[in-house]
Amino acid sequence: MVVSAFIQSIKALLAKFGVDAPDIRIEGLTLDSREVNTRLAFLAIKGHERDGRDFIPQAISLGARVILAQTEDSSAHGQMEMRDHSVIISLYELPQMLSALAAAFYDYPAQKMTTVAVTGTNGKTSTVQLLTQLKDALGTRSASIGTLGSSVFEGDETQWSNTPAANTTPDAIRMQYLLADFVQSEVRHTAFEASSHALVQGRLGTVKTDIAVFTNLTRDHLDYHGTMEEYGKAKRLLLQQPGLKAVVLNVNDDESKKWDGAADKSITRIWTGIDESGLDGSGESECLREHNNPQSRHCFATNASYHAGGCSFELVSSWGSAAISLPLFGKFNISNVLSAIGTLLAEGERFDDVVNAVNAITPVPGRMEVFPVTGAANLVVDYAHTPDALEKVLLSAKFHTTGKVWCVFGCGGDRDKGKRPLMGQAAEVGADAIVITTDNSRSESPESIAEDIIAGLKNRELAVSIPDREQAIRHCLEHAHESDIIIVAGKGHEDYQIIGDKKTNYNERAVVARLQQEYSK
Numbered sequence: 001m002v003v004s005a006f007i008q009s010i011k012a013l014l015a016k017f018g019v020d021a022p023d024i025r026i027e028g029l030t031l032d033s034r035e036v037n038t039r040l041a042f043l044a045i046k047g048h049e050r051d052g053r054d055f056i057p058q059a060i061s062l063g064a065r066v067i068l069a070q071t072e073d074s075s076a077h078g079q080m081e082m083r084d085h086s087v088i089i090s091l092y093e094l095p096q097m098l099s100a101l102a103a104a105f106y107d108y109p110a111q112k113m114t115t116v117a118v119t120g121t122n123g124k125t126s127t128v129q130l131l132t133q134l135k136d137a138l139g140t141r142s143a144s145i146g147t148l149g150s151s152v153f154e155g156d157e158t159q160w161s162n163t164p165a166a167n168t169t170p171d172a173i174r175m176q177y178l179l180a181d182f183v184q185s186e187v188r189h190t191a192f193e194a195s196s197h198a199l200v201q202g203r204l205g206t207v208k209t210d211i212a213v214f215t216n217l218t219r220d221h222l223d224y225h226g227t228m229e230e231y232g233k234a235k236r237l238l239l240q241q242p243g244l245k246a247v248v249l250n251v252n253d254d255e256s257k258k259w260d261g262a263a264d265k266s267i268t269r270i271w272t273g274i275d276e277s278g279l280d281g282s283g284e285s286e287c288l289r290e291h292n293n294p295q296s297r298h299c300f301a302t303n304a305s306y307h308a309g310g311c312s313f314e315l316v317s318s319w320g321s322a323a324i325s326l327p328l329f330g331k332f333n334i335s336n337v338l339s340a341i342g343t344l345l346a347e348g349e350r351f352d353d354v355v356n357a358v359n360a361i362t363p364v365p366g367r368m369e370v371f372p373v374t375g376a377a378n379l380v381v382d383y384a385h386t387p388d389a390l391e392k393v394l395l396s397a398k399f400h401t402t403g404k405v406w407c408v409f410g411c412g413g414d415r416d417k418g419k420r421p422l423m424g425q426a427a428e429v430g431a432d433a434i435v436i437t438t439d440n441s442r443s444e445s446p447e448s449i450a451e452d453i454i455a456g457l458k459n460r461e462l463a464v465s466i467p468d469r470e471q472a473i474r475h476c477l478e479h480a481h482e483s484d485i486i487i488v489a490g491k492g493h494e495d496y497q498i499i500g501d502k503k504t505n506y507n508e509r510a511v512v513a514r515l516q517q518e519y520s521k
């Protein structure tokens with residue numbers, strides 16, 4: 001991963017940080033000793049599990065000429081040591097310097113484009129993808145970074161062919177590298193997902209962020225953050241990114257009030273959300289009365305309706321009103337679209353242009369993606385893998401069908417066991433029939449994971465356990481009525497299953513497309 005235009009002397013780079021270094025030219029930076037070659041500098045830092053400094057010998061053996069190593073001793077800051085052909089430079093607080101170092105190396109790429117960070121438990125990926133698609137439709141070359149990988153928007157399918165990302169939000173070095181790579185491809189707008197882990201670990205660091213979007217906050221990642229309070233605080237770290245001009249909030253999630261309270265006064269609030277209260281005779285509503293004031297702007301959906309082909313609503317905003325019709329399933333997709341609309345309007349796009357682009361949206365693959373089956377129940381592939389997301393997906397599906405909602409899902413092995421009964425409960429709230437299957441069972445048996453899920457159900461009769469994922473979907477197709485809808489949740493766009501310690505190929509969208517053909521009459 002080298003952007004060749006960014007060859008620099010380590011002397012010139014470290015001089016910007018007041019550190020003297022020999023004049024050695026490098027073509028990139030890496031945190032991973034396994035990626036090292038003679039052209040890359042290795043940055044050795046202490047991690048959660050391992051200490052990058054233990055891999056300095058490996059980096060040297062792979063030809064690293066420059067190694068920057070974290071030191072806990074402030075008096076050792078800037079000290080140099082030669083080992084074989086490598087110079088090792090000790091840097092105090094190197095982990096905190098990563099983003100700034102990479103920004104300086106890659107020539108401050110975020111400054112050369114508009115950047116939007118999206119955070120929240122659910123909806124990050126869809127919002128980022130919708131935003132990228134819309135911005136491209138509005139004539140600005142756009143890119144995205146997130147769970148689906150990083151890509152420049154090139155149309156419908158090509159963007160999904162990228163190598164999947166190791167992390168939702170890349171490490172501090174890779175983040176700057178990707179932005180620099182985008183700049184070289186003439187990208188002028190990047191939307192990226194900001195995970196809570198990334199925010200705590202400083203992976204976004206000095207990345208100038210024009211707009212922050214908060215979608216919602218529900219239970220997830222408590223193994224890392226400990227409490228919901230800490231998890232919420234981690235998300236709000238996004239408000240400290242440099243350059244923030246506007247924050248897009250969600251009136252339907254109370255956590256937004258904490259964001260409103262924490263954001264600097266100079267930052268414009270854009271309130272989005274579904275206005276359930278509806279408009280009164282004077283064209284006003286509860287949401288409008290609360291948020292239609294000079295300090296903030298709004299972007300609400302009223303009179304939302306759901307049908308077999310998607311949904312429609314009336315957009316009521318500080319910029320104007322319009323009718324919107326979308327080929328998207330699920331109430332939460334209206335929320336995601338509103339976040340994207342609010343962002344684009346905050347960026348200064350013209351209202352009519354935004355409305356036209358929104359009315360031409362295509363669905364994000366693997367996110368409530370409908371595979372219509374002629375003469376049998378429709379299949380819908382979705383990535384929902386948290387209790388809240390699953391419940392929302394299923395309850396949303398109810399709006400789109402007159403029949404029953406079936407749900408196929410599983411839970412990961414060797415991960416938060418407390419989540420399993422909660423997933424069962426969520427499925428019971430939203431589905432009429434439940435088929436529990438395998439979703440990365442890892443070292444655990446799929447049957448015992450299924451038992452943990454079923455333990456959360458009040459009526460255990462609702463669920464059957466069919467470990468083979470394809471067989472589980474077939475079971476639904478065989479037993480469902482034509483007017484029913486089958487939600488296949490958890491995998492979305494992913495193309496693998498981890499069983500035992502093996503990662504095998506399993507592309508849910510491809511499997512569902514095949515079954516769609518087979519069962520269509």
Ligand SMILES: CC(=O)N[C@H]1[C@@H](OP(=O)(O)OP(=O)(O)OC[C@H]2O[C@@H](n3ccc(=O)[nH]c3=O)[C@H](O)[C@@H]2O)O[C@H](CO)[C@@H](O)[C@@H]1O[C@H](C)C(=O)N[C@@H](C)C(=O)N[C@H](CCC(=O)O)C(=O)O
Binds near residue numbers: 048052195
């Ligand atoms: C617990 C956690 O978050 N770990 C993240 C953290 O890793 P770390 O620095 O602690 O890594 P480590 O394994 O202890 O290694 C320490 C150092 O040694 C280096 N090393 C290690 C091995 C080696 O052979 N050579 C070598 O140089 C590593 O590159 C690293 O610099 O920093 C790395 C770089 O940013 C991340 O890739 C890594 O994410 C791991 C893989 C992970 O699974 N994280 C999850 C929890 C996560 O971050 N998830 C969120 C999404 C959450 C959501 O769904 O919303 C995400 O943003 O992906």
